[in-house]
Amino acid sequence: MHSIMPSARLRPSPYYxxxxxEGVKSFTTYNHMLMPTGYGKPEEEYWRIINGVSxxxxxxxxxxxxxxxxxxxxxxxxxxxxxxxxxxxxxxxxALCNHAGTLINDPILLKLADDKYWLSIxxxxxxxxxxxxxxxxxxxxxxxxxxxxxxxVQGPKAEDVVASLFGDWVRALKYFWFSETDIEGIPVAVAxxxxxxxxxxxxxxxxGFKGDALWNLxxxxxxxxxxxxxxxxxxERIESGLLSWGGDTDDETNPFEVRMGAYVxxxxxxxxxxxxxxxxxxxxxxxxxxxxxxxxxxEPTQIGFYWYDIVKDGVKIGDLTNHVWSHRLxxxxxxxxxSADVHPxxxxxxxxDGEAVRASLRALPFI
Amino acid sequence: MHSIMPSARLRPSPYYxxxxxEGVKSFTTYNHMLMPTGYGKPEEEYWRIINGVSxxxxxxxxxxxxxxxxxxxxxxxxxxxxxxxxxxxxxxxxALCNHAGTLINDPILLKLADDKYWLSIxxxxxxxxxxxxxxxxxxxxxxxxxxxxxxxVQGPKAEDVVASLFGDWVRALKYFWFSETDIEGIPVAVAxxxxxxxxxxxxxxxxGFKGDALWNLxxxxxxxxxxxxxxxxxxERIESGLLSWGGDTDDETNPFEVRMGAYVxxxxxxxxxxxxxxxxxxxxxxxxxxxxxxxxxxEPTQIGFYWYDIVKDGVKIGDLTNHVWSHRLxxxxxxxxxSADVHPxxxxxxxxDGEAVRASLRALPFI
Numbered sequence: 001m002h003s004i005m006p007s008a009r010l011r012p013s014p015y016y017x018x019x020x021x022e023g024v025k026s027f028t029t030y031n032h033m034l035m036p037t038g039y040g041k042p043e044e045e046y047w048r049i050i051n052g053v054s055x056x057x058x059x060x061x062x063x064x065x066x067x068x069x070x071x072x073x074x075x076x077x078x079x080x081x082x083x084x085x086x087x088x089x090x091x092x093x094x095a096l097c098n099h100a101g102t103l104i105n106d107p108i109l110l111k112l113a114d115d116k117y118w119l120s121i122x123x124x125x126x127x128x129x130x131x132x133x134x135x136x137x138x139x140x141x142x143x144x145x146x147x148x149x150x151x152x153v154q155g156p157k158a159e160d161v162v163a164s165l166f167g168d169w170v171r172a173l174k175y176f177w178f179s180e181t182d183i184e185g186i187p188v189a190v191a192x193x194x195x196x197x198x199x200x201x202x203x204x205x206x207x208g209f210k211g212d213a214l215w216n217l218x219x220x221x222x223x224x225x226x227x228x229x230x231x232x233x234x235x236e237r238i239e240s241g242l243l244s245w246g247g248d249t250d251d252e253t254n255p256f257e258v259r260m261g262a263y264v265x266x267x268x269x270x271x272x273x274x275x276x277x278x279x280x281x282x283x284x285x286x287x288x289x290x291x292x293x294x295x296x297x298x299e300p301t302q303i304g305f306y307w308y309d310i311v312k313d314g315v316k317i318g319d320l321t322n323h324v325w326s327h328r329l330x331x332x333x334x335x336x337x338x339s340a341d342v343h344p345x346x347x348x349x350x351x352x353d354g355e356a357v358r359a360s361l362r363a364l365p366f367i
Numbered sequence: 368m369h370s371i372m373p374s375a376r377l378r379p380s381p382y383y384x385x386x387x388x389e390g391v392k393s394f395t396t397y398n399h400m401l402m403p404t405g406y407g408k409p410e411e412e413y414w415r416i417i418n419g420v421s422x423x424x425x426x427x428x429x430x431x432x433x434x435x436x437x438x439x440x441x442x443x444x445x446x447x448x449x450x451x452x453x454x455x456x457x458x459x460x461x462a463l464c465n466h467a468g469t470l471i472n473d474p475i476l477l478k479l480a481d482d483k484y485w486l487s488i489x490x491x492x493x494x495x496x497x498x499x500x501x502x503x504x505x506x507x508x509x510x511x512x513x514x515x516x517x518x519x520v521q522g523p524k525a526e527d528v529v530a531s532l533f534g535d536w537v538r539a540l541k542y543f544w545f546s547e548t549d550i551e552g553i554p555v556a557v558a559x560x561x562x563x564x565x566x567x568x569x570x571x572x573x574x575g576f577k578g579d580a581l582w583n584l585x586x587x588x589x590x591x592x593x594x595x596x597x598x599x600x601x602x603e604r605i606e607s608g609l610l611s612w613g614g615d616t617d618d619e620t621n622p623f624e625v626r627m628g629a630y631v632x633x634x635x636x637x638x639x640x641x642x643x644x645x646x647x648x649x650x651x652x653x654x655x656x657x658x659x660x661x662x663x664x665x666e667p668t669q670i671g672f673y674w675y676d677i678v679k680d681g682v683k684i685g686d687l688t689n690h691v692w693s694h695r696l697x698x699x700x701x702x703x704x705x706s707a708d709v710h711p712x713x714x715x716x717x718x719x720d721g722e723a724v725r726a727s728l729r730a731l732p733f734i
Contacts (some may be wrong), residue, residue, distance in 0.1 A: 003393040003402035004371040005670065007492055008614035008689050010395070012672045028368040028377070029396040031492075032613065037372035099502035102496060123376055123399075125492035128471060132499035134464035145618070246399065247375035251512070303372065305379045305401075322375050324642075 010034060013059030014211025015147045020264035022229040030060035030123045036231045045230045046327050049198050053157035055229030057209070058195070058202065059149035063118040064107075064126045074355040075117045077137070079109060080255075082265040086111050086326060091176035091191060093257040094119075095125065095263050101277030103253050104129065106245050106260065108193060120150070120204075122245035126250050135275060136229035139239060146207045148189075152232075153218060154200035157225040162201045165221040166190055170201065178204070182219060186210045195232045197240035197365070234303055234324045238333055241292070241365030248290070248321040248335050254278065256286040257337065257365065289340050292366050293320055295332040295350065305326050309351040310336055310359075317342050319352050320359075326366065332357075333366055377401055380426030381516045381578025389596040390663065391401065393615040397427035397490045403598045412597045414695050416565050420524035421597030422585050425562070426516035426570045426578070430485040431474075431493045437506035444504070445497060446476060447622075447639050449632040453478050454702065455666035458558060459485075461502050462622040462630050463493065463512025468644030470620050471496065473612050473627065475560060477545060487517070487571075489612035500640060502572040514575045515556075518598075520585060521567035524592040529568045532588040533557055537568065545571070550584060552575045562599045564607035564732070601670055601691045605700055608659070615657070623653040626731065656707050659733050660687055662699040662717065667692035676718040677703055677726075684709050687717050687726075693733065699724075700733055 004010075004027060013019075036057050048054045057236040066074050073289055076083050088091055096119075105126050114328040119126055120230045127145035132144045153162055162170050164181060166241040170190055173179065189204035205214050219227060237244070243258055250292060255264050255278070266279050293310070295301070301323055309321040309361040323334025336348075342361065350357040369375075371394060378400045380386075391403040403424050408414060413439065415421045433441050443450050446461040453459055455478055462471040463486075472493050474486040486493055497510045520529055529537050532550060537557055545558030556571035572581050586594060604611070610625055622631050622645070633646050659679070662668070668690055675687040690701025703715075709728065717724040 002371055002391070002401075004369055005393045005395050006672050007395050007611075007670065008672060009397070009611065009676060010672060024369070028372050028374050030376070098495070098498055125495060127472075128465070128492060129495045129499055131465055132496055133503065134504035136500065244374075244376060303374065305373050305377060305383075306377060307375060315527045 002096060004029070004034075013057050014205060014208040015057040015059060015151060015215050016211075017216035019057050019210045019229065024229070027073050031062045031121065033060045035060040036229070038231065043327060045228070046165070046233055046235050048228050049155045049196055049230055049233055049236050050257075050328070051156065053153060053155040053161050053222055053225050053227045055215070055222065056152040056154060056231050058152045058232065060123075061120050061150045062145055063120055063148040064130055065144050065146045066117040066119070066130065066141050067144070068115055068141040070134075070141040071115045071117050074130065074134050074139050075109060076268065077133060078119075080264045080268055080275050080278055082268055083109070088113055089177055089179060091178060091193060093176065093263055094258045096129070097255065097278065099274055099277065101254045101274045101281050102251065103245065103255050103258065103260070105154045106243060108176060110189075110191070112180070118148070124246060130192055130342055133339045136254055147206065149205045149208060149211060150202040151205060151218065152194045152200060152202045153222070154194045154196045154230070155198045158200035161218065161222045161227060162190065163223050183268055184213070186217075188215050190215065195242055196236050197242070198236065224323055234322065235327055238322060238324050238335065239328060239365065241251035244322060248337070254286060254336070255287045256280050256281060258290045286317065286340055288337050290364065291336045291338060291342070292364045293323070293334045293336040293345055293348070293350065293359045293361055294329070294366075295323075295333060295334070295357050297357065298330070301332040310338055311349045311351055312342070312346065317348065325359050328367060336361055336363070370451070371396070371401075372374070380424050381572060381575040382424040382426060382518060382582050383578075385579045385582035386424050386596065391596070398429045398488065400427045400429075401447045402427040403596070406596050410694060412595070413600055413602050415595050416439070416522045416563055416597055416600055416603050418523065419593045420520060420522040420528050420589055420592050422582070422589065422594055423519040423521060423598050425519045425599065427490075428487050428517045429512055430487055430496055430515040430571070432511050432513045433480055433484040433486075433497065433508050434511070435508040437501075437508040438482045438484050441497065441501050441506050441508045441510075442476060443635065444500060444639055445486075447631045447635055447642050447645055449635055450476070455480055455624070456544055456546060458545060458560060459589060460543065460630055462627045462732060463496070464641035464645060466641055466644065468621045468641045468648050469618065470612065470622050470625065470627070472618055475543060477556075477558070479547070481712065485515070486708055491613060504628065505607060514573065516578060517569040518572060518581055518585065519561045519567060519569045520589070521561045521563045521597070522565045527569035527586065528589045528592050528594060529557065532584060553584075555582050560562070562609055563603050564609065565603065599612070601689065602694055605689060605702065606689050606693055606732065606734045607694060611689060615704070620704070621648050623648060623652060624655045625657045653707055655685065655704050656730065658703045658709070658711055658728045659731045660701045660703040660715070660717065660726045661733070662690075662701070662724050664724065665697075665701060667700040677705055678716045678718055679713065684715065695734060702731070703728055
């Protein structure tokens, strides 16, 4: 791995000092911020998420706030998912699309009030996007990036940790629902969410000066449960079929291609950005879809920068996007963005820098 | 420095293998790509730019292409600089602003044809932005990111190197002008430009499979001139007063605050994004301006992630943005974004993580 040079273009998170103290070994960049990607014991960190509880600096999940009389209208215009029944305290996974129906982000939308929404975004610039649409349509809404920085607590023991901190009421929170509260003077929204399928919570810290204080509170509360540091885990999320926008998508990917069709309501109003294109794509049928690729071989693949061609009978049928060694399947696995007429069960060859790797395609998730 | 974890969200450049072969030691990320930031001999690399010639992988300067009947109209709508006299083969430095007049990027705009423009962008997502504006206004223009990856040749001997490769005609190119050509089957646009004040060229490679071939051609041509690898140089660019968008600007910075007023023409048409706000800001006077801070002390400062408060008489008057040890001035220097009523010659104190550093403010550039 290479070193990353500091720059004022790249912001550390409010938990930066804590992650350094925990011995963070590597970072990625995401929304112009640094995000920890490992603490030096990758397999131990993986099993902690599967069997225990792990705490993650995910401040890079920036919030794009829509505030004002037209906040709800803008939220709907940006999201081709029917939000009419979304209530305060509820979150929804949405597929932001451009006018061509291309997926440009896949945030959790949180409704804080009738006139206040957050989009908890993946790694693309929705601040500019939402401002452009709001301004061009003359909407009465302020679009900003407020001082909000999530800390995730993930794994089967996460609920016990978060309940011991905030009280048993958190056990009743439904998936993607949240509640604003505070703890020792630290304002947070507690949500049942997180980028793993092991269950857990995200604590949306609302004061960037109190990151280390919140980190330490969670660490203390987690001590009886053997909590440790972790991060969004490439292995767990690929096993679980969770999408990484920008890593598993390209500049032509629409929601139907990446298993997000359930989050597109074709009967939303005509002024929703991209809905016309999405209706056409749905009618014609998307050109690609996303499957899993289970690879032969027992040599763990290295996470890399590149997509690889997926070939059948000498013809390229798609791309292998992110791929990883699966600790549970004990195979290399990855996401395959392939022609819609290629079905699970198909045997293919992956051209990995000239090396031909045999693989079979299957439906997602892997586990 | 920390390690950076590979991910398919972060793309390597077409020159990646060449920079690895040259011994690159660190990277930054920029427009979701990796950019080399050093080859292990920072002072030698600096003096090579000042006195000799240096070659840089700046593929991260992505091009946003506007193509179609309304390309010129969209270029003008996005740029509050009068483009009516811009001709084919000419480039111009422009200040892209949002509807509030905030600077969202500072690209070089290149006019390739009446219906074809490139914006050679800094580190923010102008692809989404330009598409949003084009679609919302119903313009007949395709906005894309084509396969174009600049390689910079910078320093006083750069002209000799580029002339030896392409011919003496390059010596006649005016600043920011360019010409499309090819060399050994590699399509490039040769421009007199680059993010240093030492003179030089950027070779806009138009075939991502030929990065290493172009790298090697330049390296061979540069051998008599003792060319070596380098990168956009934090020291040279701060000495020279060149802006780093996102590092030296924040979410409220307008062009007048960062010495870009000369690139704003207030009499462009009313449909130019942000022009109404820019006229108001100009009339009221911007609240801040950008000066240089010359710091006391002989201990070289480390490039970091943070801005620091600039204080006068106990009151915060602005921020120190990027800062660096100047090899030519033999002082620590940085950019000061301070209240408009603070003038060059003012003595201030910089609060650097609790350490009080005395500095004096002066007009930019430093050299």
